Amino acid sequence: MSVQTITSPDAIRTLFSTAMSEMYRTEVPAYQTLVELVEEVNAAVLAADPAERHRLEAAGGLARITEERHGAIRLGTAQELSTMRRLFAVMGMQPVGYYDLSEAGVPVHSTAFRPVDEEALSRNPFRVFTSLLRLDLIADEALRQEAERVLAARSIFTPGCIALIEKAEVDGGLIDEDAARFVAEALETFRWHSKANVPLDLYNRLHDAHRLIADVVSFKGPHINHLTPRTLDIDVVQRLMPEKGIAPKAVVEGPPTRRCPILLRQTSFKALSEPVDFRDGDSWRAGVHTARFGEIEQRGIALTPKGRALYDTLLQDSRRLVAPAADGSNAAQYMSALVEVFAPFPDSWDEIRRQGLGYFTYSLTEAGRRTPPAPGADLDALIESGLVRFDPVVYEDFLPVSAAGIFQSNLGDDAQQDFTASPNQQRFEADLGAPVLNPFDLYAEIERASIAACLAAK
Numbered sequence: 001m002s003v004q005t006i007t008s009p010d011a012i013r014t015l016f017s018t019a020m021s022e023m024y025r026t027e028v029p030a031y032q033t034l035v036e037l038v039e040e041v042n043a044a045v046l047a048a049d050p051a052e053r054h055r056l057e058a059a060g061g062l063a064r065i066t067e068e069r070h071g072a073i074r075l076g077t078a079q080e081l082s083t084m085r086r087l088f089a090v091m092g093m094q095p096v097g098y099y100d101l102s103e104a105g106v107p108v109h110s111t112a113f114r115p116v117d118e119e120a121l122s123r124n125p126f127r128v129f130t131s132l133l134r135l136d137l138i139a140d141e142a143l144r145q146e147a148e149r150v151l152a153a154r155s156i157f158t159p160g161c162i163a164l165i166e167k168a169e170v171d172g173g174l175i176d177e178d179a180a181r182f183v184a185e186a187l188e189t190f191r192w193h194s195k196a197n198v199p200l201d202l203y204n205r206l207h208d209a210h211r212l213i214a215d216v217v218s219f220k221g222p223h224i225n226h227l228t229p230r231t232l233d234i235d236v237v238q239r240l241m242p243e244k245g246i247a248p249k250a251v252v253e254g255p256p257t258r259r260c261p262i263l264l265r266q267t268s269f270k271a272l273s274e275p276v277d278f279r280d281g282d283s284w285r286a287g288v289h290t291a292r293f294g295e296i297e298q299r300g301i302a303l304t305p306k307g308r309a310l311y312d313t314l315l316q317d318s319r320r321l322v323a324p325a326a327d328g329s330n331a332a333q334y335m336s337a338l339v340e341v342f343a344p345f346p347d348s349w350d351e352i353r354r355q356g357l358g359y360f361t362y363s364l365t366e367a368g369r370r371t372p373p374a375p376g377a378d379l380d381a382l383i384e385s386g387l388v389r390f391d392p393v394v395y396e397d398f399l400p401v402s403a404a405g406i407f408q409s410n411l412g413d414d415a416q417q418d419f420t421a422s423p424n425q426q427r428f429e430a431d432l433g434a435p436v437l438n439p440f441d442l443y444a445e446i447e448r449a450s451i452a453a454c455l456a457a458k
C-alpha cells in the first residue's frame with residue numbers, strides 16, 4: 001500500500017496563487033501588460049544595483065518578488081466570511097489586522113489573509129485583502145432587507161470546495177490529488193460572472209445607495225477585483241504605464257519616494273466598464289458594471305508602533321497641507337508636500353534601527369560564522385565589529401488610508417459619501433469566527449527569533 005503524504009499548505013497556496021493569476025490574465029488583459037511592465041522594471045532595477053540584488057539574495061528575498069501578488073475580494077455575509085477563513089486556512093493563510101474603512105466613506109471593514117511565519121512568507125507571501133459589507137451602515141431599511149434577502153439566498157462556495165475544506169480540517173491537510181481538486185474548486189468562488197444575480201432595477205437602487213453595495217450584492221460570488229504584482233520601483237512603473245496604454249491614478253498612495261522604502265506604496269488604474277446581463281423576467285437585459293481594476297505596489301520595511309505612529313502623524317500633516325483632489329488636479333503639489341513633511345523620518349537603515357522605528361532580521365556574517373558570538377554577547381557590539389548584519393523585515397500588510405484611496409478611485413468621484421466612523425472589530429471577529437492576529441506581534445517575533453538564532457549559533 002502506498003502511503004499518501006499531506007501536501008504542505010505553502011504548496012497549495014502557490015498552486016492557488018498561480019491559478020488565480022492565470023485566470024485574471026485571461027479575464028483582464030491589462031493585468032498581463034502590468035505584470036510584464038513590472039518584470040521589466042524589476043530586472044532593470046536589479047541590473048543597475050548589484051548591491052541591492054546581493055542584499056535581497058542574501059536575505060532570501062529575491063526569489064519571492066517576481067511571483068508575489070495580492071488580491072482583494074468583498075463579501076456579503078458573516079457566513080461567507082467565516083467559510084472564507086476556513087478556505088484560506090487550508091493554504092496556510094491567517095487573518096491579520098483589522099481595517100475600518102467606514103471612516104473613509106466605504107461601508108466595509110476588512111482583514112488580510114496571509115501566511116504569517118518567515119519561512120512560509122519567503123516561499124510565497126500571497127495575500128488577500130478581504131472586506132465584509134456593512135449593511136448596518138445603509139440608511140434605507142427596505143433596501144437593506146432586500147439586499148439581505150439576495151445575499152442569504154446565494155452560496156458562493158461549490159459543494160466540492162466545502163467538502164474538501166472539511167476533509168482538510170479533519171485530516172490535518174490534503175493529499176496531492178485532493179489539493180489539486182481543492183484549488184480548482186476554490187477558484188470558482190473568485191471567478192467573474194457576467195450574468196448578474198438581480199434585475200437591473202434592483203442593481204440601480206443598490207448602486208444609488210453605494211456602488212460597493214451593488215458590487216457585492218448583485219453577483220453570484222465575490223469576483224477577485226484586482227491582483228497586484230510587487231515592483232522594486234513604483235515611480236518608474238507609474239511613469240511608464242501610459243506608454244503601455246494604461247492610465248494610472250494621479251497620486252501614489254502611501255509614503256513618498258525614499259532611499260529606504262517604508263511600509264507600502266501603491267498605485268492603480270481605474271476599474272473597467274464591463275458588459276453584464278441582468279435578470280429581466282425569464283430573459284436577460286444588457287447593462288454594465290465597473291469593479292475590476294489593476295494595481296501595483298512597492299513594499300518597504302515593517303515599522304514598529306513608534307515608527308508607525310510617526311508615519312501616521314506625517315501622513316496626516318501632509319494631507320492637512322494639501323488634500324489630494326479626487327480628479328488628480330493637485331497631484332504634483334500633494335507629492336511635493338509629502339516629500340517635505342516626511343523629511344524628519346530618518347532615511348538610512350542604520351538610523352531607522354537606532355531609533356527603534358522599524359523591524360529587522362539579524363544574521364551572522366561570514367566572519368560571524370567563523371567566530372560565533374558568545375552567549376549573551378551585545379548585539380550592537382557584534383554589528384559594530386562586523387560579525388552580525390541586519391536586514392529590513394518586509395511589511396506584509398496594508399494601510400487603511402491607502403486602501404480607502406484605492407477604493408475611492410475605483411468608485412468614481414461621485415461616490416464620496418459620509419458615514420460616521422464606526423470601527424467594530426468585535427463584530428468583525430464574531431462574524432469571522434476567530435480573532436484577527438496583531439501584525440506588530442508577528443513582526444516582533446520574526447525579529448526576536450533572528451536575534452536568538454544569532455546568539456545561539458555554535
Ligand code: OOG
Nearest residue numbers: 072129398402403406407
Ligand atoms: C480593496 C482595496 C484595498 C489595497 O491594496 O489597499 C486594497 C478593494 O477594492 O476591495 O486592495
Ligand code: NI
Nearest residue numbers: 072129228295
Ligand atoms: Ni490592493
